[in-house]
Amino acid sequence: MWKSLLSLRIMGKRKSSQRMDFKAYLEEKRRVVDKALDSFFPGTIEPADDLFKAMRYSLFAGGKRLRPILCIAGAEAVGGSQNDVLPVACALEMIHTYSLIHDDLPSMDNDDLRRGKPTSHKVFGEAVALLAGDGLLTEAFSLMARGSETHGIEPSNLLRVIGIIADAAGCRGMVGGQVVDVQFEGKGGDLSVVQFIHERKTGALIKASVVSGAILGGGTAEEINSLSVYGEKIGLAFQISDDILDIEGDPALMGKGVGGDIERGKLTYPSAVGLEESKQFQMALVEDAIKCIESFGESAEPLRAIARYIIKRKK
Amino acid sequence: MWKSLLSLRIMGKRKSSQRMDFKAYLEEKRRVVDKALDSFFPGTIEPADDLFKAMRYSLFAGGKRLRPILCIAGAEAVGGSQNDVLPVACALEMIHTYSLIHDDLPSMDNDDLRRGKPTSHKVFGEAVALLAGDGLLTEAFSLMARGSETHGIEPSNLLRVIGIIADAAGCRGMVGGQVVDVQFEGKGGDLSVVQFIHERKTGALIKASVVSGAILGGGTAEEINSLSVYGEKIGLAFQISDDILDIEGDPALMGKGVGGDIERGKLTYPSAVGLEESKQFQMALVEDAIKCIESFGESAEPLRAIARYIIKRKK
Numbered sequence: 024m025w026k027s028l029l030s031l032r033i034m035g036k037r038k039s040s041q042r043m044d045f046k047a048y049l050e051e052k053r054r055v056v057d058k059a060l061d062s063f064f065p066g067t068i069e070p071a072d073d074l075f076k077a078m079r080y081s082l083f084a085g086g087k088r089l090r091p092i093l094c095i096a097g098a099e100a101v102g103g104s105q106n107d108v109l110p111v112a113c114a115l116e117m118i119h120t121y122s123l124i125h126d127d128l129p130s131m132d133n134d135d136l137r138r139g140k141p142t143s144h145k146v147f148g149e150a151v152a153l154l155a156g157d158g159l160l161t162e163a164f165s166l167m168a169r170g171s172e173t174h175g176i177e178p179s180n181l182l183r184v185i186g187i188i189a190d191a192a193g194c195r196g197m198v199g200g201q202v203v204d205v206q207f208e209g210k211g212g213d214l215s216v217v218q219f220i221h222e223r224k225t226g227a228l229i230k231a232s233v234v235s236g237a238i239l240g241g242g243t244a245e246e247i248n249s250l251s252v253y254g255e256k257i258g259l260a261f262q263i264s265d266d267i268l269d270i271e272g273d274p275a276l277m278g279k280g281v282g283g284d285i286e287r288g289k290l291t292y293p294s295a296v297g298l299e300e301s302k303q304f305q306m307a308l309v310e311d312a313i314k315c316i317e318s319f320g321e322s323a324e325p326l327r328a329i330a331r332y333i334i335k336r337k338k
Numbered sequence: 339m340w341k342s343l344l345s346l347r348i349m350g351k352r353k354s355s356q357r358m359d360f361k362a363y364l365e366e367k368r369r370v371v372d373k374a375l376d377s378f379f380p381g382t383i384e385p386a387d388d389l390f391k392a393m394r395y396s397l398f399a400g401g402k403r404l405r406p407i408l409c410i411a412g413a414e415a416v417g418g419s420q421n422d423v424l425p426v427a428c429a430l431e432m433i434h435t436y437s438l439i440h441d442d443l444p445s446m447d448n449d450d451l452r453r454g455k456p457t458s459h460k461v462f463g464e465a466v467a468l469l470a471g472d473g474l475l476t477e478a479f480s481l482m483a484r485g486s487e488t489h490g491i492e493p494s495n496l497l498r499v500i501g502i503i504a505d506a507a508g509c510r511g512m513v514g515g516q517v518v519d520v521q522f523e524g525k526g527g528d529l530s531v532v533q534f535i536h537e538r539k540t541g542a543l544i545k546a547s548v549v550s551g552a553i554l555g556g557g558t559a560e561e562i563n564s565l566s567v568y569g570e571k572i573g574l575a576f577q578i579s580d581d582i583l584d585i586e587g588d589p590a591l592m593g594k595g596v597g598g599d600i601e602r603g604k605l606t607y608p609s610a611v612g613l614e615e616s617k618q619f620q621m622a623l624v625e626d627a628i629k630c631i632e633s634f635g636e637s638a639e640p641l642r643a644i645a646r647y648i649i650k651r652k653k
Contacts, residue, residue, distance in 0.1 A: 070531060071514040073521065078509065125472060130443075130464035149445035150520045153468070154513050157440060160472070161508030164479045168501035171494060178493035179486060185500070186483035193476030194393065198469050199386040205465045206388065216385060 045328040049092065056091040057083070059109045060116060063166055077147040077155035078162070081120050085138045085278075087338075089261075090115040090228060093329065094236035097250055100316070100323040103240020110170040111184055111239060114163035115232050118192050121159035122201070122228075124152055131205060132287075139278030164189075176239060184235045191231035200224030209288035217295045218259075225265070226258030233257075233326070249315050253326065256312035261333050263305040266291035268338070270298060277338045309334055360643040364407065371406040372398070374424045375431060378481055392462040392470035393477070396435050400453045400593075402653075404576075405430040405543060408644065409551040412565055415631065415638040418555020425485040426499055426554060429478035430547050433507050436474040437516070437543075439467055446520060447602075454593030479504075491554060499550045506546035515539030524603035532610045533574075540580070541573030548572075548641070564630050568641065571627035575648050578620040581606035583653070585613060592653045624649055 060082060067075035091112035098108045127134040127142040128149060134142050144152035167185050170176040190196055200223025207216060233254035237247045268277060269284045270293055284291050292301040312330045316323045375397060382390035406427035413423045442449040442457040443464060449457050459467035482500050485491040505511055515538025522531060548569035552562045583592060584599045585608060599606050607616040627645045631638045 065509060068510060068514060070521075070534065071509070071517045074509055074514055074517040125468060128445075128468070130445075130468060151517060153440060153443070153445060154517050154520075156472075157475070158509035158513040160475060161504050161513060165501055165504035165508055168497050168504060171497055178497055181497060182483050182486055182493055186480055189476050189480035189483060193480055194380060194386070194389055194473035195383060198473045198476060199383060199389060202386045202389040202466060202469050205469075206385075219385065 043324045043328060045325070045332065048325055048328070049332075052092045052095055053088045055095075055105065055109075056088045056112060056116065060113050063110065063113050065162065073147060073151050074154055074158055077143055077151050078158050080146060081124050081137075081143050081155065082117065082159065084140055086116065086120065088116060089329075090119050090232040093229065093232040093254070093326075096323075096325040096329065097233040097236025097242075097254075098240030099236075100250065100319050100326055101237050101240040101242030101246050102322065103236070103242070106174060107176060107241075108236050108239045110166050110174055110176070111181075111188070111235050112232075114167045115188065115228065115235070117159045117163040117166070118188070119228060121156040121163075122192075122197055124156040124159070126201065128152060131201075132283075134279070134283075136279045160192075180238055184238055187234060187238075188228075188231050191227040196223050196227035196231075197225075200227070204289070207290045211288075212290045212295075214295045217290050217292055220290060221259055221262040221292070222255075225262035226255060229258035229261060230254030246319075249318070250326075253312045253315040253330075256308045256315070257330050257333055260305045260308040260312070260330070263292045263301055263308075264333055264336060266293050267298065267301060267305070268336075273337060305334060358639045358643060360640070360647065363640055363643070364647075367407045367410060368403045370410075370420065370424075371403045371427060371431065375428050378425065378428050380477060388462060388466050389469055389473055392458055392466050393473050395461060396439050396452075396458050396470065397432065397474065399455055401431065401435065403431060404644075405434050405547040408544065408547040408569070408641075411638075411640040411644065412548040412551025412557075412569075413555030414551075415565065415634050415641055416552050416555040416557035416561050417637065418551070418557070421489060422491060422556075423551050423554045425481050425489055425491070426496075426503070426550050427547075429482045430503065430543065430550070432474045432478040432481070433503070434543060436471040436478075437507075437512055439471040439474070441516065443467060446516075447598075449594070449598075451594045475507075495553055499553055502549060502553075503543075503546050506542040511538050511542035511546075512540075515542070519604070522605045526603075527605045527610075529610045532605050532607055535605060536574055536577040536607070537570075540577035541570060544573035544576060545569030561634075564633070565641075568627045568630040568645075571623045571630070572645050572648055575620045575623040575627070575645070578607045578616055578623075579648055579651060581608050582613065582616060582620070583651075588652060620649060 064079065094108050094112040094115055095105050098104065123137060124143045126132050127137055128144055135145055136142065143155055147155065164185065167181065170181050171178045200220045203216065204220045204224055230251060233250045234247060237250040242250065266284065269281050272281050274281050309330045313327050316326055379394065409423050409427040409430055410420050413419065438452060439458045441447050442452055443459055450460055451457065458470055462470065479500065482496065485496050486493050515535045518531065519535045519539055545566060548565045549562060552565040557565065581599065584596050587596050589596050624645045628642050631641055
């Protein structure tokens, strides 16, 4: 019996040292996140059911679940478990979804389509869309605050993570980046402004996703620091790939029109340094990110695959 | 020496048993809250300084600071101290301010004036105003999450309070009430709908303010429960007084026009049950609220004065 257990362990090791099946990994994690999001989603209250419908409509509109998956992968990279981070992972997706609803509003980017579907304000009207965004943002904090009660997360770790995520989402992070993004439309600006926007508008929450996972997964200070640099680099790479997709992407795959950035005079990497240099910079960022987590071994294989996926993605 | 200390204690007792100087109390607490809000306010980051200006503009536009003062008074009623609750008290004001900015937006109530000043979107434009609201809401959670670090608040108590406040502000609370308020404009509705709106749109955060103070101040379960009922009753009374001021108030004192509710066909208490019955109901609520905290003695005198003030206020 010991012999067979030993051979199982060796087989397990052999198997995990092969390159992982990343597509299957993403699908599995997406399923987990979708199920958890559904279970965490608050029950509707009459007569406010339009609000709950609007929150659900955007939350289940086919998102990639990149931030929750990064949070889970961050935890698993330091030996933590998926269950430790599920409320925080789902809260990150709620915050991301709120930001998309508000970005799409007429007073912001005025977008009619998102992921191939009419945007929230097109379906529910501006007032309900605005409030659905507010509702998702606030619900994210409610969900996280209950994480000790529901998932046994250590209270001071949980508070630390809530603070990091609030900073990444707020005026020093995503909201700050969005203000500058809107205000510099059509005005041009140098690379430092583009970097300010990208690091905050997209980068900050992506970085916070990995870092939160690492903290809740029980990572050491050194591990958390490495994953923070990893997150910073893939966050920036992700936004640059967004810029590139807006030029070279396939509208059918992306579920929205392309060329919008140029039309609006948005500050992007390609607009600041050209398409080729943007691609090279993006590749260098992904290489750097993978280097940051070299010492992590097999457990960080999903994070490496995510970094590579960021360049290859078509939507 | 013992004799003089004793006489001081007796004098102190005699003094505190007289009816308190409520005006001086409010002024003192407002000063404390304003100073704390200023010290907690995040430093601006170029080139996003319009965002920080807009957040500051609304946060320091002359608010009554009712919610932070209720939070402090709730803590003091159960023997806690002001210092224990300052981050949470200030976060409550940030959440309240965000809700006013979003309520005033063209797609919502489309108001041009608030507290005698042009509303945020009139000064900064719709996009920045929307984002200033998002920024304040998110900053509130950042501020609370750091309360253990900065003010030594016990982590599990802090998480409990963050959860209560998020629920009061979110889809089951303020945001839910606001959706119904907007959707029922001009459509009429019975008293149950008015109650739904008022309990959530205004009542929920007021109740959460007192309850948070009581929890962080170290109140017993029984004390917290009594203060929760107190908060519920004055919260509803406060919104009814808002409805009444919209009919009978002095625009010069209020810093905004009156009659807006009727013009828009808003569902209010007076529209549902008439002005006289609204006034009687409001008075009964305040009496009930004071009765709930009868057993608290001197330490709850500010809470009693706040309950009385709600009926008498002119703005």
